[in-house]
Each structure stands twice: as structure tokens, then as C-alpha cells.
Amino acid sequence: MKWKELEEEPCSMARTIGVIGDRWTLLILRECFLRTRRFEGFQSALGITRHLLAERLKKLVRQGILRRIPYQDAPKRHEYILTQKGLDLYPIMMALVHWGDTHMVDERGRPLLHEHRKCGKNFDPVMVCSECGEPLLAREVHTHPGPGARSPLAIKAPDKPKAKVRRSAA
Amino acid sequence: MKWKELEEEPCSMARTIGVIGDRWTLLILRECFLRTRRFEGFQSALGITRHLLAERLKKLVRQGILRRIPYQDAPKRHEYILTQKGLDLYPIMMALVHWGDTHMVDERGRPLLHEHRKCGKNFDPVMVCSECGEPLLAREVHTHPGPGARSPLAIKAPDKPKAKVRRSAA
């Protein structure tokens, strides 16, 4: 499986991973949400090599996640700004942060707190069902093929253990 | 910045990325949520090289995201099962899927629909504030350093443009 193919798989998660699923891209996006906009800003905040940074920024622009906007003419300089498509990545970012807050903090506690302007409180992000508003649990969700389904990847029956005799160790 | 260091950064997102932030790991986790449990199952579903698969599975076990459980004795065979820590990745997976559903589907439509057992409807995941229940928008969230803050990475003031004269092109 080549990376280009990922974006064509009949699986929304694979396609998303094809676009933002590598470490530097995710870190660059973190910086975008922290309002970094310029090449040097990304480079010094992340310590990424300039080579890779240039490449990743280009890809994000090609994908319509960032827009490259001139802010100066001589010499030509540009800023990288999140498009709406990019802003829509926010729930992914928050989900990543929240898992880290839950499972990766040390004794010091969270590095960063999030305050919801609307209610004024520090919060955690909670993922709920758009239909009933209840929090989502993996156990309570069943998947079935949609109109764009094409391959077993999207359907995937549970790994039937092929009725083999189990020798000891249940 | 080396990858090992990522896990020690004072940023929950960086730490999470250090653990699950590469393409194969994310795809392996997708398979886990689709109930794949065995080496061959992952390998044939993903087309990942056996070498990398073995390595990634080991890492996920080390991180406590998967548990390696014997299901047969001779020859020794094991299954890889999500721990609670692993199951807690569900919101990340759903957020990835949902972004793909929104921005990466072709004319055919979604490859996969999700049904919420509790309410019986197909749904989209929505991220809301744990305190007031309102959907979260990037614009309405402000961050500030928590008890575990240590570096500018977690604080990061907006990229002040250094009061330079702007020549044309606002």
C-alpha cells in the first residue's frame, strides 16, 4: 500500500490519515491552532528541518487545509492560514490532546488548560451522538456500509477464529 | 527533536502523537476497532510489511494500548486486544473518520455509516464542552498554562509580526 493510494481507499479514516497522518504534519497543525503563521515560526517552534517543513506546508496548501497569503511584497513573503477545512480539524486536535491529558500526564498535571468562552469554565472535550446527544462509547456503535462502500475494508466481519480446536489456554 | 523526546514534551498533543502519530499505527488501531485481533488479520487487511507490523504491535503493547493474550499453546499464539487506554482512543478515531466524511468523500458518498445503539440512528460525532454541553468551536476556546506547563510550547504567544513596515500587499 503506497501513501498516495491511502487517499483513494473507501475509508474516511484512511483518507484522513493520508492527508494529516504523519507526525510533523500533526505538529505543524498544532502550531497553526496556536496561531503560528510563518515559516520561521513553525521552524523555530518545532525544530523541524526546513526541508521537510517546506514540503509539508506545500502539501497542506495543496490539500486546501492551509491558504498561502502574501503579507509583504519585496521580498515576497507569505503566511499560512487555516482554511475552514483546516479549522474543521479542531475536533481531531482536541481528541488528541484529551487522550494525552488522560493517559500521558506526569505528576505535575496538565500542561495546558482549555477554557470555553461561552460558559467561562475549563472543560474537557466530550464526543456525543449528533442525534441523541449522549456520549459515544465504542461498544454502542455499530457500523454498516454506506453508499460509498466498495471493499471489505469498509465492511470487515469480525475475525472469525475459524473453528479450530483450542489447545489449553482458553 | 527526536521522536523519543516527543513523549516527554509538556504538551499532551505531542505526547499522544509520539505514541500513535504515525500512519501505520493509526491504521492498525482502526483494525483493532473493527475487531481484528491477530497478526495475519492485520497483515492481510492492511498490506503492511510483516516486519513493521511486528514492530508496531510491540510498541502498542509496551504503551499499554494493546494487551497480548495467548489463545493457543502449541505453537504459542497471541491475540492483540485493546485495553481501556486503547478503547479511550475511540474519540480520536471517530474525529478522523468524521473529518474524512466531511471533506474527503467522492460522489458516491460515505463508505461507512455509524449507528448509535442507544438511539438507533445513524449519527455524526459531535464534540461538545463537558461543562455546558455546547458544541466546541476553535474560536471560542482559549488556552492557558496548566500545572504541568513548562515551556513556551505550551504557552506560545501569537506570532507578533515585529512591528515591521509593511510594504504594499496588506
Add this chain to the structure above:
DNA sequence: TCTTACAGTTCTAAAATTGAACTGTCAAAT
């Protein structure tokens, strides 16, 4: 005995990433 299922390990070639230096424009300081 031969074949298949399964879970890896080993090896070489190809691709991606790192690190460091280099290019070019312009502003400000010396």
C-alpha cells in the same frame, strides 16, 4: 508426506528524514 495456517525474523534495496550549508531580497545598523 505434502500443504497450509500462523506468527514472526532476517536481509537487501529503496525511500524518507536529518543536519548543515547555501541562495536571494531587503531593512537597519555601523
Add this chain to the structure above:
DNA sequence: ATTTGACAGTTCAATTTTAGAACTGTAAGA
């Protein structure tokens, strides 16, 4: 007038990762 620094890249050799294929070993079933 010359030097220095900010900025946004590009280039290139060296290193690290990943891909692809073959190989190991146990045991069941034909």
C-alpha cells in the same frame, strides 16, 4: 558603503526508516 540580520526557502550528503521478499518453526489436515 559595507556589514549584519530577518526571512523563506533550496540543495546535498549522510543517516534512518520502510518496503519487499524470503526464510524459520510448530502443528493440523489431506
